[in-house]
Amino acid sequence: MTEKLFTPLKVGAIEAKNRIVMAPLTRNRADNDTGEVNDMHVEYYRQRAGAGIIITEATQISPEGKGYLATPGIHSDAQVDAWKKVTDAVHEAGGKIVVQLWHVGRISHVSLQPDGQQPVAPSAIRADVKTFTENGFEPVSEPRALELSELPRVVADYAHATEMARKAGFDGVEVHGANGYLLDQFLKTGSNKREDAYGGSIENRARLLLEVLKAVTEAWDGDHVGLRLSPFSPANGIEDANPQETFDYVVEELNKFGLAYLHMVEGATGGSRELAEGQSLTALREKFDGVYMANNGYDRAMAIETVESGAAELVAFGRPYIANPDLAKRLEKNAPLNEGDHKTYYGGGREGFTDYPFLEEENA
Numbered sequence: 001m002t003e004k005l006f007t008p009l010k011v012g013a014i015e016a017k018n019r020i021v022m023a024p025l026t027r028n029r030a031d032n033d034t035g036e037v038n039d040m041h042v043e044y045y046r047q048r049a050g051a052g053i054i055i056t057e058a059t060q061i062s063p064e065g066k067g068y069l070a071t072p073g074i075h076s077d078a079q080v081d082a083w084k085k086v087t088d089a090v091h092e093a094g095g096k097i098v099v100q101l102w103h104v105g106r107i108s109h110v111s112l113q114p115d116g117q118q119p120v121a122p123s124a125i126r127a128d129v130k131t132f133t134e135n136g137f138e139p140v141s142e143p144r145a146l147e148l149s150e151l152p153r154v155v156a157d158y159a160h161a162t163e164m165a166r167k168a169g170f171d172g173v174e175v176h177g178a179n180g181y182l183l184d185q186f187l188k189t190g191s192n193k194r195e196d197a198y199g200g201s202i203e204n205r206a207r208l209l210l211e212v213l214k215a216v217t218e219a220w221d222g223d224h225v226g227l228r229l230s231p232f233s234p235a236n237g238i239e240d241a242n243p244q245e246t247f248d249y250v251v252e253e254l255n256k257f258g259l260a261y262l263h264m265v266e267g268a269t270g271g272s273r274e275l276a277e278g279q280s281l282t283a284l285r286e287k288f289d290g291v292y293m294a295n296n297g298y299d300r301a302m303a304i305e306t307v308e309s310g311a312a313e314l315v316a317f318g319r320p321y322i323a324n325p326d327l328a329k330r331l332e333k334n335a336p337l338n339e340g341d342h343k344t345y346y347g348g349g350r351e352g353f354t355d356y357p358f359l360e361e362e363n364a
């Protein structure tokens with residue numbers, strides 16, 4: 001019997017050959033000055049084309065959206081040309097690839113911003129976290145609150161990045177609404193103290209995300225657009241007074257856009273899957289009309305069971321994909337997994353990036 005996890009699924013416009021997704025993974029190996037990916041990325045993503053869908057590492061929609069050293073962008077023509085080599089390679093190898101559209105908001109440092117400017121945020125509240133700069137790990141800089149008049153420009157940057165992603169040959173885009181970055185900062189009460197139409201009530205806090213989704217689905221269409229959320233994660237110093245209430249509203253509203261999928265970080269990003277009293281992902285999943293992609297700490301048995309039971313249609317694997325380029329095949333064959341080397345997760349060259357072995361090499 002073939003378990004459902006290993007069978008195809010139509011995800012919006014994307015024909016996934018299995019239900020195993022490569023989750024977005026920040027690897028800090030793009031050109032720090034130009035935000036272009038390079039030959040290493042072509043090889044890295046080609047190697048992982050066995051996934052039903054690859055979601056690229058988080059990729060900034062504008063220079064201001066950058067918050068870490070050597071992350072890629074998708075706003076310049078040169079970046080598009082560089083990504084085109086990646087999408088061509090993945091397609092030749094029979095895979096599908098979407099780009100994760102990212103604006104970090106307050107999680108940045110002046111040294112990473114155009115002209116050394118302050119990072120932007122819903123409100124001028126610094127998160128007590130660090131980012132990765134030329135000088136190693138440094139506390140994020142004090143942000144400034146975005147003016148009301150600037151928000152249409154931020155929304156337009158998402159639409160522009162979507163157009164650039166189409167030109168680069170991607171199969172779709174994923175809007176990064178998770179992990180304490182700009183859109184999550186607007187959604188949650190700890191980081192959003194605005195007194196205009198984008199702060200206060202749930203409707204107001206969700207306004208920017210919903211405007212972004214409207215713009216992105218107009219620039220392409222809902223069938224090519226996914227969204228990642230992390231309702232209950234404290235990642236990057238984020239908190240919300242009532243996340244269940246906030247995300248009940250958000251997920252309800254998502255159904256207007258006919259999205260290809262909803263990608264959920266279940267629990268604390270990269271950490272515990274436990275939820276607090278009164279918090280339920282099932283309630284959110286049931287509200288959403290489309291394809292549900294589960295993520296966070298899944299192993300083979302959990303993934304098989306989750307898809308078999310219908311609790312999710314897709315399962316995204318992050319860290320296991322760093323060390324196992326052929327993860328989908330390994331899961332199908334129930335083969336052992338390689339261990340990743342943490343020292344080469346962020347930054348560096350080919351070592352720890354494109355040199356993890358495939359099953360055939362191990363058995364040769």
Ligand code: 8OZ
Nearest residue numbers: 026058068178179235269
């Ligand atoms: C790890 C290091 C830097 C950024 C996320 C984009 O958490 C990230 C990220 C992860 O979504």
